[in-house]
Amino acid sequence: MSKFNWFNSLRYRLTFFFGGISLIFCLGFTSYLSSITSDKLLNAYANQLTMIGRSIETTISNNIDERAREISLLSKRALFSGASANYPQIRQNLDNIKASYEYYSWLGFADINGVVQYAADGTLEGHDVSKRPWFINGKTGVFIGDVHDAVLLAKVLNIDKNDPLRLIDFAAPVFDTNNNLLGVVATHSNWKWVNTVIESALARSQQQTGIDVQIVSRDDGILYPQASADQHLPQDLLPKDNSSQLIQWPDGHEYLTGVTTLKSTLMDQLGWRIVVRIPKNIALQEITELQRQLLWVSVIAVLLCLWFVYRMSISMSLPLERLITVTREIQAGKEQVKFPKSNGLIEISFLIDAIQKMTFSLLSHEKSLMEMNQTLENKVLERTKELESANQELERLSRRDPLTDLHNRRSAAEHIDSEFTRLKRFGLAYSILMVDIDHFKKINDTYGHETGDIVLVEVAKLLAQSVRKADLVARYGGEEFLIILTGTDSGDALTLAEKIRASINTTEFSVVKNVTASIGLSTVEQADETAYEVVRRADTALYLAKTTGRNKVCT
Numbered sequence: 045m046s047k048f049n050w051f052n053s054l055r056y057r058l059t060f061f062f063g064g065i066s067l068i069f070c071l072g073f074t075s076y077l078s079s080i081t082s083d084k085l086l087n088a089y090a091n092q093l094t095m096i097g098r099s100i101e102t103t104i105s106n107n108i109d110e111r112a113r114e115i116s117l118l119s120k121r122a123l124f125s126g127a128s129a130n131y132p133q134i135r136q137n138l139d140n141i142k143a144s145y146e147y148y149s150w151l152g153f154a155d156i157n158g159v160v161q162y163a164a165d166g167t168l169e170g171h172d173v174s175k176r177p178w179f180i181n182g183k184t185g186v187f188i189g190d191v192h193d194a195v196l197l198a199k200v201l202n203i204d205k206n207d208p209l210r211l212i213d214f215a216a217p218v219f220d221t222n223n224n225l226l227g228v229v230a231t232h233s234n235w236k237w238v239n240t241v242i243e244s245a246l247a248r249s250q251q252q253t254g255i256d257v258q259i260v261s262r263d264d265g266i267l268y269p270q271a272s273a274d275q276h277l278p279q280d281l282l283p284k285d286n287s288s289q290l291i292q293w294p295d296g297h298e299y300l301t302g303v304t305t306l307k308s309t310l311m312d313q314l315g316w317r318i319v320v321r322i323p324k325n326i327a328l329q330e331i332t333e334l335q336r337q338l339l340w341v342s343v344i345a346v347l348l349c350l351w352f353v354y355r356m357s358i359s360m361s362l363p364l365e366r367l368i369t370v371t372r373e374i375q376a377g378k379e380q381v382k383f384p385k386s387n388g389l390i391e392i393s394f395l396i397d398a399i400q401k402m403t404f405s406l407l408s409h410e411k412s413l414m415e416m417n418q419t420l421e422n423k424v425l426e427r428t429k430e431l432e433s434a435n436q437e438l439e440r441l442s443r444r445d446p447l448t449d450l451h452n453r454r455s456a457a458e459h460i461d462s463e464f465t466r467l468k469r470f471g472l473a474y475s476i477l478m479v480d481i482d483h484f485k486k487i488n489d490t491y492g493h494e495t496g497d498i499v500l501v502e503v504a505k506l507l508a509q510s511v512r513k514a515d516l517v518a519r520y521g522g523e524e525f526l527i528i529l530t531g532t533d534s535g536d537a538l539t540l541a542e543k544i545r546a547s548i549n550t551t552e553f554s555v556v557k558n559v560t561a562s563i564g565l566s567t568v569e570q571a572d573e574t575a576y577e578v579v580r581r582a583d584t585a586l587y588l589a590k591t592t593g594r595n596k597v598c599t
């Protein structure tokens with residue numbers, strides 16, 4: 045079996061594949077969501093900055109228009125000419141107007157020569173203002189001047205140096221009834237009113253944290269806040285058009301910066317811009333938080349996806365893994381196995397069913413084969429036994445005489461060889477008797493061949509009964525028998541031979557009644573060179589017995 049590799053496992057490959065897809069999808073989706081929400085949030089911030097800028101711009105322009113209208117109306121009143129014009133009345137009017145608006149620092153009228161004739165609270169009366177821009181420009185029409193530090197007033201009003209007085213001038217020409225220029229009426233409005241405007245604008249904004257506002261003049265000079273009044277912004281820092289952008293400021297930080305140009309029918313000449321900005325990190329704080337939350341959601345989503353995919357992979361691979369275990373158990377020879385249940389997938393169900401059926405079929409075939417094999421083995425064993433028995437019988441028959449069931453000549457010869465070997469090795473003596481029925485031909489001739497056979501059988505039986513078990517009786521020829529007497533010397537052999545002869549002689553045979561036999565006896569000698577010398581001597585002795593009267597034993 046190949047070495048186990050995690051990645052080659054169905055379970056882990058499915059998990060990695062689908063987990064990877066869900067990871068890529070979640071990250072992509074989160075990134076896309078983060079991108080569009082970031083853009084939307086940034087746009088929302090930009091819109092908010094624009095709205096704050098516009099709100100301030102509207103308030104400031106309305107306020108300035110109001111001041112300009114007020115000075116214009118004052119210039120058109122017949123206050124400074126005609127029969128009713130007198131100092132107390134003019135002073136009273138100017139005092140009332142100044143008191144009506146808290147940010148009026150100065151309100152007065154300079155004659156055509158630039159000498160202040162009337163002023164609220166009498167401030168600067170008699171001073172020459174002919175060189176002041178408001179006087180010069182105010183002679184030709186309604187004039188609104190840029191914000192500037194107070195020059196004359198600062199001296200007169202004893203202003204704190206740490207909180208310098210900054211003013212915006214409004215001036216308008218005064219004509220008599222014949223339209224001749226009488227002088228210029230003007231007011232210096234305290235620039236601090238812009239603080240109020242900006243604070244109320246920021247207060248209206250729900251997101252004033254981190255937002256700051258600057259008012260910048262046409263030449264990039266900072267008009268507001270007061271603390272940066274003498275500073276200038278770098279050229280081209282601010283975008284030309286009214287828009288919001290991420291801009292790097294001179295302090296090295298990036299700010300989302302919204303610019304709104306002050307627009308007013310009376311104010312086009314000023315070119316002021318309201319700059320509302322918020323540090324990038326604060327503007328992006330919510331975006332960063334949103335991205336963090338989205339990241340968490342995506343991490344949880346990916347983990348859930350991975351868990352789900354892993355569980356799904358297990359449910360797909362588990363039946364297969366159990367199927368592998370079962371097939372291994374079958375391979376190991378276990379017969380009682382439990383096949384796994386399907387997880388509901390048709391393919392897995394079919395596979396389990398197919399393997400189950402195939403296994404049962406194979407096991408059934410194997411069982412039949414084993415039974416057949418066993419039967420064959422039994423038959424072979426039986427046949428082998430029969431064969432062995434037949435062989436033994438054949439072997440026995442090959443050594444037996446079929447008529448008398450005595451050992452045959454071949455068996456006798458083997459026994460003689462064996463005895464001769466024992467003689468030579470251990471010196472064990474033995475004797476040979478050659479027994480031959482007398483006149484057997486006559487028996488055949490007289491009683492028939494069958495009767496002759498009966499005589500042969502009866503003599504054989506008698507011979508077999510006459511010797512010990514260790515001795516061997518064989519039919520050596522037609523009516524001739526050979527007896528090997530193991531461990532028997534010539535004396536004992538002679539006794540036994542005589543006993544046999546007498547026994548044949550006295551036995552009453554079934555048909556023939558009387559039968560005699562002649563016996564030749566010889567005992568082996570150490571000097572014998574071959575096993576058959578003793579046989580030959582016995583045969584010679586038999587011949588002697590035959591020729592000397594028969595029914596006798598000769599040695």
Ligand SMILES: Nc1nc2c(ncn2[C@@H]2O[C@H](COP(=O)(O)OP(=O)(O)OP(=O)(O)O)[C@@H](O)[C@H]2O)c(=O)[nH]1
Nearest residue numbers: 481482483484485486488493494496497522523590
């Ligand atoms: N019935 C029968 N006769 C046999 C068998 N074998 C040999 N004979 C017969 O035995 C006879 C032997 O005769 P002979 O050799 O002349 O011997 P004999 O007649 O016994 O004479 P002596 O040995 O001299 O006494 C022959 O006639 C054989 O045919 C046998 O198996 N059965």
